Amino acid sequence: MSAALEGSPALPVPAAAPSQATGYWTSVWRRLRRDPVAMGAAIVLLLFVLAAILAPYIAPADPYRSSMLRRLRPIGTAGYPLGTDELGRDMLSRLIFGARYSLLMGITPVALAFGIGGTIGIVAGFAGGRVNTAMMRTIDIFYAFPSVLLAVALSGALGAGFGNALLSLTIVFIPPIARIAESVTTQVRSRDYVEAARASGAGALTLLRVHVLGNVLGPIFVYSTSLISVSMILASGLSFLGLGVRPPEPEWGLMLNTLRTAIYVQPWVAALPGLMIFIVSISFNLLSDGLRSAMDVKQ
Amino acid sequence: MSDALVEVRDLKVTFMGGARPVRAVDGVDLTLARGEVMALIGESGSGKSVTLRQLMRLNPERKTHVEGSIRVAGEDVMGLSSARLTHYRGAEAAMIFQEPLLALDPVYTVGAQITEAIRRHERVSKADARARALALFERVRIPSPERRLDAYPHEMSGGMRQRAMIALALACRPKLLLADEPTTALDATVQIQILLLLRELQRDLGLSIVFVTHDLGAAVEVADRIAVMYAGRIVEEGTARDLIRTPRHPYTIGLLKSRAHGALSKGSRLEAIPGSPPDLANLPPGCAFAPRCPLAADACRAAAPPALDVGPGHRARCIRTEDAAGLLMTQAA
Amino acid sequence: MSTLSIPATLHEDRGGPGQPLLTVRDLSKGFSVKGGLFGRGAGRVRAVDRVSFDVLKGETLGVVGESGCGKSTTARVLMGLLDGDAGEILFDGEGVGSRALPLRAYRRQVQMVFQDSYSSLNPRLTVEASIAFGPGVHGVPKREAIARARSLLARVGLEPARFADRYPHELSGGQRQRVNIARALALEPRLVILDEAVSALDKSVEAQVLNLLLDLKEEFGLTYVFISHDLNVVRFISDRVMVMYLGQVAEIGETEALFERPRHPYTAALLSSMPSLDPDARTMEAPLAGDPPSPIDPPPGCRFHTRCTFAEEVCSAREPALFEMSAKHRAACLMLPPGSGHSRAPATPEAAHV
Incomplete structure (x- = not known):
């Protein structure tokens, strides 16, 4: 058979041959593991998550116990390795407990928005036509506001507090995720392989499950992880403005706000919460970048 | 020049x-x-x-x-x-x-x-x-x-x-x-x-x-x-006429012979070049065309052939150009 | 391919060998195009305009034409991927979508291979899973579908042990297109539409895939609709050829007759536009000037008259119907039917064959 020659064993095999029988996620994990930057970021985040979970056991002191005598001690003071804040509370303990709030405020709104916005976007993209137009125009109304303003306005309207801050952040993130989900789905829907599957008689649900979801969830997920840092920073901002978590809770944004007056007395201590926000948010960004390139199958 | x-x-x-x-x-x-x-x-x-x-x-x-x-x-x-x-x-x-x-x-x-x-x-x-x-x-x-x-x-x-x-x-x-x-x-x-x-x-x-x-x-x-x-080399070079009329490299000959053209009778098969184009990151040591070439000998797989003159202004990178000319003959059949 | 669980009756030849496998009558499909703001100046592309043709059992019908001629739209309507605006499609004598032949049953018997071998495979599925998908949709048990996928892989020249678990990006273009062919055959269709299926392949691989298509056609008793812009390839593989221009059939006939003696001036121009491959007989003058006009608001009368060297006044006034020169050769040109008003048209019906 003349046609069989292209696959005959004597011929060079494309370079990517060894990945016999590996699943998609296995190969993504393999590529991610070889990316030192992404792995470094993942380890940093893991440490923060562990610190947040184990906070009561590893924090050296009670984060709420203040002392008028030991206010604003510098970094390295005996018993207070990272100094104390303006009310004499142990900074290290407060930062450890603060990780709970920050991670929660970073991840929860994005996770919720991923579920809601992703569903809206995928449905709109897959349905196409008028359904798409109606859904996406509604989403665009929210999209028209800058996210910071929208978050502040919503929090202001709902009232201050942890729950309301989460809710307003979720609402802020639904439109961008829905937009991305819609555009990715629209793209995938028009690919030839979806057409080919349709031509073999597959119903809408089967198409969605087998051919669309697998190819759109990844990009939407990667985009969403890049929003976690934004969410953390916005949450800190809300707390800073007095619209999020309220004192005396050890939330990083709030701590940054209250320590602002001490910037000339103990600049290093005052900068610590900001540094934490910076480290965690950049780690999320690096991890999401790494994830993006690891998920690119063509590599 | x-x-x-x-x-x-x-x-x-x-x-x-x-x-x-x-x-x-x-x-x-x-x-x-x-x-x-x-x-x-x-x-x-x-x-x-x-x-x-x-x-x-x-x-x-x-x-x-x-x-x-x-x-x-x-x-x-x-x-x-x-x-x-x-x-x-x-x-x-x-x-x-x-x-x-x-x-x-x-x-x-x-x-x-x-x-x-x-x-x-x-x-x-x-x-x-x-x-x-x-x-x-x-x-x-x-x-x-x-x-x-x-x-x-x-x-x-x-x-x-x-x-x-x-x-x-x-x-x-x-x-x-x-x-x-x-x-x-x-x-x-x-x-x-x-x-x-x-x-x-x-x-x-x-x-x-x-x-x-x-x-x-x-x-x-x-x-x-x-x-x-x-595969990154010029395997044959000459005037358009030389290349179409008297090609000397097996790859050129293969390209010409595998073309669908009007003279073919219905139901016949094309004389396809077997195999697939080479993977540049993984080239064989000798002539890159050797794995697909009907004339490949051990010498072809050992070292890359030099460009040889086969006529005025007509060169081919093949050590078996004489035999390659014979490949072309079978086309007339 | 011995383990078939699709009921054999579905693929049964109903009308006998004399009945065309596919009959298309007056098929039209248009798209609206947006004009400026508020849709002003919007036009309608008549991508396929009252097209009629038959595809006979066991033949290969080649479809040629330039961009905008409607060949791909025709293919997509035939596949049921687009709904036609008007017209009728009969498959082995049964109306598609009728009670005797619901769309789902029709789709099983008609499959398509696309031009872009990469985008027509789901990047997240292994080769084997892609091929087994179709049978799975139609209720073939998973193990059986996988077994069929593997036997088809072997049939298209890809050793299952080496290729079944690969992903599309791990294959070369030619190998991917073989997978697409295997996928199309997995439902055991009777008709396969090949839409520029070899156009993106390297020349040396193209010949292999063409040979494979011929082998498969014989082995499985397939019928092909072969769409391509490469006239050499169409001539090689087709029994009959249909030439399309701006959404209409310009000429249709048996391959050799049409290539040797084209009757429509567009067919003639298309043929002489082919590079000669003879260094001593290069093309000296382009047979046609300019580009094919846009299918939005096509010219009145004969759509080709704007580029035709023989165009006369009557050509912009009267639309030519397909004229039958012989039972198997028809062309839509006013120079052919007697008394059409064109100065080159034969005067009496007897002269029509000259």
Whole structure:
């Protein structure tokens, strides 16, 4: 058979041959593991998550116990390795407990928005036509506001507090995720392989499950992880403005706000919460970048 | 040759970006006389486009490692300073691409782009530059040129866009035109028009043209000489007539024989070249075509064959050209 | 391919060998295009305009034409990927979508291979899973579908042990297109539409795939609709050829007759636009000037009259119908039917064959 020659064993095999029988996620994990930057970021985040979970056991002191005598001690003071804040509370303990709030405020709104916005976007993209137009125009109304303003306005309207801050952040993130989900789905829907599957008689649900979801969830997920840092920073901002978590809770944004007056007395201590926000948010960004390139199958 | 416009000697281009270096061009020698049209033909990954882009130094310099020399009109292209390079691109050599819609700027009219290109290289007034643009449009036979100068690329049809891109390439009177599959994306009736236009420009303006294509038919229509590339090397080079009538490399012969043509009887099979094009990152040690070649012997797999003269101006990189001539005979059957 | 669980009756030849496998009558499909703001100046592309043709059992019908001629739209309507605006499609004598032949049953018997071998495979599915998908949709048990996928892989020249678990990006273009062919055959269709299926392949691989298509056609008794812009390839593979221009059939006939003696001036121009491959007989003059006009608001009368060297006044006034020169050769040109008003038309009906 003349046609069989292209696959005959004597011929060079494309370079990517060894990945016999590996699943998609296995190969993504393999590529991610070889990316030192992404792995470094993942380890940093893991440490923060562990610190947040184990906070009561590893924090050296009670984060709420203040002392008028030991206010604003510098970094390295005996018993207070990272100094104390303006009310004499142990900074290290407060930062450890603060990780709970920050991670929660970073991840929860994005996770919720991923579920809601992703569903809206995928449905709109897959349905196409008028359904798409109606859904996406509604989403665009929210999209028209800058996210910071929208978050502040919503929090202001709902009232201050942890729950309301989460809710307003979720609402802020639904439109961008829905937009991305819609555009990715629209793209995938028009690919030839979806057409080919349709031509073999597959119903809408089967198409969605087998051919669309697998190819759109990844990009939407990667985009969403890049929003976690934004969410953390916005949450800190809300707390800073007095619209999020309220004192005396050890939330990083709030701590940054209250320590602002001490910037000339103990600049290093005052900068610590900001540094934490910076480290965690950049780690999320690096991890999401790494994830993006690891998920690119063509590599 | 004293009147050579382009002289490429032992050009090697290696891409360093990926997991392992990939040598896309592996020792290419090319000589192009003034006013000559040379077609580089080959399949995807043969290195034909990389060679062409290197003539303009368009391959990303940080990620590519280039060896060998390129001289155009006596000037060492690899050694050009960035200021000289800017002049060289446009005034000495110009390039046209497969998809003009991607090569032309969508936010300016075609006329504005040509005028701008002229004024970037020469000190002429806007009105003079526009007059020259108009003359160019007439030269490439765009109907109602005055009106078309003010059109945006997306407002033109495929064939008109390709003509406009040729006009843009000719704006600064280059001596060398590099064409990267300029007719591949066009309809059949338009393709032949563009091929004829290129031939006419070469004749009237004395242009030298390097024409990259995968289509043997298009190559024969425009080229004086044809060079067949495979896995980064020129495996056979000669006049268009030599290459079609008396090909000596088994790959060229295979390409010619595997073509569907009118003389085939119904139900017959094509004489296909077995196997698939080589993986550049994983080339066999000897002749890259050996795994697919009906004549391959142990010597072919041991060392890459040198380019041998098989006739005046006709060379092939094959140690079995005598037997290859026999391959061609079976075609008549 | 011995384990078939699709009921054999569905693929049964109903009308006998004399009945065309596919009959298309007056098929039209248009798209509205947006004009400026508020849809002003909007036009309608008549991508396929009252097209009629038959595809005979066991033949290969080649379809050629330039961009905008409607060949791909026709293919997509035939596949049921687009709904036609008007017209009728009969498959082996049964109306598609009728009670005797619901769309789902029709789709099983008609499959398609696309031009872009990469985008027509789901990047997240292994080769084997892609091929087994179709049978799975139609209720073939998973193990059986996988077994069939593997036997088809072997049949298209890809050793299952080496290729079944690969992903599309791990294959070359030619190998991917073989997978697409295997995928199309997995439902055991009777008709396969090949839409520029070999156009993106390297020449040396193209020949292999063409040979494979011929082998498969014989082995499985397939019927092909082969769409391509490459006239050499169409001539090689087709029994009959249909030439389309701006959404209409310009000429249809047996391959050799049409290539040797084209009757429509457009067919003639298309044929002489082919590069000659003879360095001593290069093309001296382009047979046609300009580009194919846009299918938005096509010219009145004969759509080709704007580019035709023989065009006369009557050509812009009267639309030519397909004229039957012989039972198997028809062309839509006013120079052919007697008394059409064109000066080159034969005067009497007897002269029509000259």
